[in-house]
Amino acid sequence: MAIRPPILRAGDTVGIVTLGSPRDEATINARIQFLEELGFNVILGDYVYSWAGFVAATPQQRASDLMSMFENPDVRAIIPVRGGTGVVDIIPYLDYGIINRNPKIITGYSDITVLLNVLYIWADLITFHSLLLIDFRSTTPAYNFDQFFTATSTITSPRPLENPPGMPLISRVPGNVSGPIVGGNLTSFVDTLGTPFEIDTSGKIFFIEETHEAVSHVYRLIAHLVHAGKFRDCAGIIMGECSNCTDSYDKSYEDLINEVMVPLGKPLMTNLASGHGYYKMAIPIGANANLNTIDNTLTVTEPTVSL
Secondary structure, eight states, X not given: OOBOOBOOOTTOEEEEEOOSSOOOHHHHHHHHHHHHHTTOEEEEOTXXXXXXXXXXXXXXXXXXXXXXXXXXXXXXXXEESOOOSOGGGGGGGOOHHHHHHSOOEEEEOTTHHHHHHHHHHHHOBOEEEOOOGGGOSTTSOHHHHHHHHHHHHOOOSSEEOOOOTTOOOEEEEOOEEEEEEEEEEXXXXXXXXXXXXXXXOTTSEEEEEEESOBHHHHHHHHHHHHHTTTTTSOSEEEEEEEETOXXXXXXXXXXXXXXXXXXXXXXXXXXXXXXXXXSOOOEEETOEEEEETTTTEEXXXXXXXXX
């Protein structure tokens, strides 16, 4: 069983870091103000506002910001500004022993997917495929905040993971399996294949989502995972949306699901509100869950934070 980070409460200190691509100062400051209005104390990493092309700072600098948050006893949650690209570069510079001994809530999606899964595998820490700093704004759906705070600020268990009304989960291949959830953004964790930080799907419920890609490219990424054996030993598969993905060769994302994923024969659920979609379910990476595609339910079977 993975380590549950301490619960997040109003008034707690939240650490902000930029671990991948940069973001403009005005946007960062507006989102920080929103967090402060929610009642949180906010501290910033040294390189939050840095800008070095397609990444914010050197891998070592970005990694040092993250480690400083884990080492700071006042910080209860770490919220990256955004994903973008380059998060994989910080992975070799993290001290997983220190992280293991100082568990914190860490949240994000997109390229942060790499970090979420590595921290589960290497530091035995439950992480959260949920909101980034850029999502803390008044136009974010209430569903997204409800999901984030239910996952990080309550010890409710078991907890069903349910889409917002009008957006049904769709079970494609019947089965009833349990195991830790891993995965996230498809493009991002494919980057770890062939490295010491490769995602481990054996016995796991494997979750994938994508955005702004041609379906032909999504097919290539999934084929890579098939040949790497990532679907062979997984317990089951959950597919989120492919938001703003374009058809290729007269084939859609729906066609890809039916023609590529269903034949894998693993218990399969699709249409999960997550990641880059408008609605963002909070998915605890490393937490035990039950995927029941006979009853069309997905349930986290343990608390994801500790008192």
